[in-house]
Amino acid sequence: MAGESRKRKVGLLYDERMCKHDTPDGDDHPECPNRIKAIWEMLQRTGLAQRCVVLGGSKAEDKHLQLVHTKEHVNLVKSLSTKKKDSRRNKIASKLDSIYLNGGSSEAAYLAAGSVVEVAEKVAEGELDCGFAIVRPPGHHAEADEAMGFCLFNNVAVAASYLLNQRPDLGVKKILIVDWDVHHGNGTQKMFWKDPRVLVFSVHRHDGGSFYPTGDDGDYDKVGEGAGEGFNINVPWEQGRRCGDEDYIAVWDHILIPVTKEFNPDLIFLSAGFDAAIGDPRGGCFVTPYGYSVMLKKVCVVFSVLIGLAWFFSPELLQYVISQLMEFAQGKIVMALEGGYNLGSVAKSSLACVQVLLEEKQIQDSFEEYPYESTCRVIEAVRKRLCAYWPSLADELPWEAKTPSSPVKHLSLFVHFLHCLLNFASAQTSLFKTSSICLSAEAKLTILSIRYKKQAESLRASLEVALEEKAALQTKVVELQGEKLRLQDKYAAEAKEAAEQLTQVSSELREAKIDLDFQRELFKKAGEEKKLLEGRVLKLEAELQQEASDKLRLRISRDRYAAEVKEAAEHLAKVRSELRDVQIDLNLHRKLPKKAKKVM
Numbered sequence: 001m002a003g004e005s006r007k008r009k010v011g012l013l014y015d016e017r018m019c020k021h022d023t024p025d026g027d028d029h030p031e032c033p034n035r036i037k038a039i040w041e042m043l044q045r046t047g048l049a050q051r052c053v054v055l056g057g058s059k060a061e062d063k064h065l066q067l068v069h070t071k072e073h074v075n076l077v078k079s080l081s082t083k084k085k086d087s088r089r090n091k092i093a094s095k096l097d098s099i100y101l102n103g104g105s106s107e108a109a110y111l112a113a114g115s116v117v118e119v120a121e122k123v124a125e126g127e128l129d130c131g132f133a134i135v136r137p138p139g140h141h142a143e144a145d146e147a148m149g150f151c152l153f154n155n156v157a158v159a160a161s162y163l164l165n166q167r168p169d170l171g172v173k174k175i176l177i178v179d180w181d182v183h184h185g186n187g188t189q190k191m192f193w194k195d196p197r198v199l200v201f202s203v204h205r206h207d208g209g210s211f212y213p214t215g216d217d218g219d220y221d222k223v224g225e226g227a228g229e230g231f232n233i234n235v236p237w238e239q240g241r242r243c244g245d246e247d248y249i250a251v252w253d254h255i256l257i258p259v260t261k262e263f264n265p266d267l268i269f270l271s272a273g274f275d276a277a278i279g280d281p282r283g284g285c286f287v288t289p290y291g292y293s294v295m296l297k298k299v300c301v302v303f304s305v306l307i308g309l310a311w312f313f314s315p316e317l318l319q320y321v322i323s324q325l326m327e328f329a330q331g332k333i334v335m336a337l338e339g340g341y342n343l344g345s346v347a348k349s350s351l352a353c354v355q356v357l358l359e360e361k362q363i364q365d366s367f368e369e370y371p372y373e374s375t376c377r378v379i380e381a382v383r384k385r386l387c388a389y390w391p392s393l394a395d396e397l398p399w400e401a402k403t404p405s406s407p408v409k410h411l412s413l414f415v416h417f418l419h420c421l422l423n424f425a426s427a428q429t430s431l432f433k434t435s436s437i438c439l440s441a442e443a444k445l446t447i448l449s450i451r452y453k454k455q456a457e458s459l460r461a462s463l464e465v466a467l468e469e470k471a472a473l474q475t476k477v478v479e480l481q482g483e484k485l486r487l488q489d490k491y492a493a494e495a496k497e498a499a500e501q502l503t504q505v506s507s508e509l510r511e512a513k514i515d516l517d518f519q520r521e522l523f524k525k526a527g528e529e530k531k532l533l534e535g536r537v538l539k540l541e542a543e544l545q546q547e548a549s550d551k552l553r554l555r556i557s558r559d560r561y562a563a564e565v566k567e568a569a570e571h572l573a574k575v576r577s578e579l580r581d582v583q584i585d586l587n588l589h590r591k592l593p594k595k596a597k598k599v600m
């Protein structure tokens with residue numbers, strides 16, 4: 001087929017100026033400039049951006065903004081940049097719900113809305129097959145006359161309204177808006193509440209009305225009004241549910257895809273918030289990048305799946321015509337970023353989506369269908385509420401086994417389908433005239449037989465691959481069982497050893513404890529003894545001191561006595577010598593008289 005060989009033209013819009021919207025005082029905020037930077041860097045690093053048509057942003061025109069917003073609201077956002085003082089902006093922001101404003105907010109808001117318009121216009125014109133506008137601030141909470149929930153202008157609503165009301169020349173008459181942001185797209189819902197040209201679908205956490213934006217606007221009984229009745233679909237997750245891939249895919253399979261087939265939109269907008277992603281700090285859900293890629297893929301191929309309805313109607317000609325159809329109508333999708341606050345999750349999910357848009361990744365829906373029981377309940381409730389408008393939602397759901405339903409059940413659906421087909425065919429008459437419709441029946445049969453042969457061949461090939469895989473898996477299973485037994489033995493031995501070690505260690509521990517107690521006791525005793533000894537030492541010291549002072553005293557008195565003795569001895573010696581002198585004198589006197597006698 002010609003369509004298969006053609007490269008998809010995927011638009012990627014990024015504009016650094018949208019990073020200028022930031023908190024006025026530099027505070028951290030989840031809706032931060034790095035969100036779009038992270039996506040852009042990821043797409044460049046992986047080389048995907050280089051395979052896309054890269055566009056810069058452009059500012060929205062006031063008259064386009066006013067298609068969904070009031071003049072007052074547009075003027076307020078416009079005036080933000082001219083009001084020089086941050087304090088004035090802070091005052092405005094404080095009156096709004098979950099909004100901050102700075103000097104760059106106005107420009108960023110105009111760029112976000114204008115950029116989605118730009119991508120949508122190029123896709124509608126056919127210049128691009130699809131595109132992704134990496135924009136901020138987000139848009140889906142913004143209402144006609146009020147900014148809220150980090151959103152200033154409702155970017156997607158502005159672009160949808162622009163195509164429908166300003167560009168009838170582009171032939172976009174029916175638009176589907178799929179909003180998979182984890183929050184309800186309240187603004188978008190209100191803007192198209194009575195408009196049957198826009199089918200708004202939002203899946204979000206509702207938690208009984210306690211999740212942002214609180215209230216019951218996001219409940220499944222809100223289906224639109226007047227001409228728009230049935231053209232608003234809400235899938236509200238219940239309280240405490242942390243939904244993941246399986247839940248979202250179940251909603252896709254049993255609500256979104258069947259309805260989209262019936263509605264048969266000319267173009268699809270995706271309000272692509274990534275705050276239901278695994279790792280998001282606010283959403284608390286578990287959608288993986290792979291989950292997002294399957295969700296996107298399912299929406300992309302929905303036009304071509306239109307022909308899936310023909311399975312109960314086998315005339316080959318119809319199949320042939322239908323298979324041509326998918327080439328004409330294939331996936332005009334415009335993705336616009338909404339929320340998503342974990343930079344890694346946002347970047348990885350975006351990458352997975354762009355891969356799908358580029359058709360570079362084979363996506364198979366390989367989910368086992370095990371959604372939460374509550375998910376099944378929600379799906380049943382939504383289908384019941386909306387089946388009056390969308391007959392394909394009326395069937396009993398085959399939750400266990402997927403058995404093909406009887407053709408009779410599908411009859412109304414088929415009539416509707418034929419109706420769509422005729423509409424489409426009349427719109428494409430020129431194309432039909434110049435191509436297949438002029439082929440002879442014989443040529444058609446030849447083409448068909450070739451196609452069937454090819455299909456049979458490819459089926460046989462995949463069967464062979466599958467059989468090989470099965471055999472490989474069986475040997476793997478045997479191997480794994482052996483491994484399992486071996487591991488069991490090993491673990492048992494290890495466990496035994498560990499138990500032994502444990503008992504040993506515990507006995508050692510016990511011993512150590514006893515030891516410790518003993519040591520402690522010893523320590524106590526030693527302490528007591530030490531105290532005793534210390535006392536004794538003190539006493540001895542005192543005694544010694546006493547003794548020393550006694551000795552000193554003794555020495556002093558001894559010295560004194562010695563001196564006295566010396567003195568006495570000296571005195572004695574003196575007295576003696578005096579005595580001797582006296583004796584000499586005496587002797588002298590005694591001799592004198594004798595001599596004298598003699599002389600006379």
Ligand code: X5A
Nearest residue numbers: 098138149150212338339
């Ligand atoms: C776009 C978006 C979330 C707002 C939460 C406010 N808004 N608490 O994800």
Ligand code: ZN
Nearest residue numbers: 181183275339
């Ligand atoms: Zn959100």
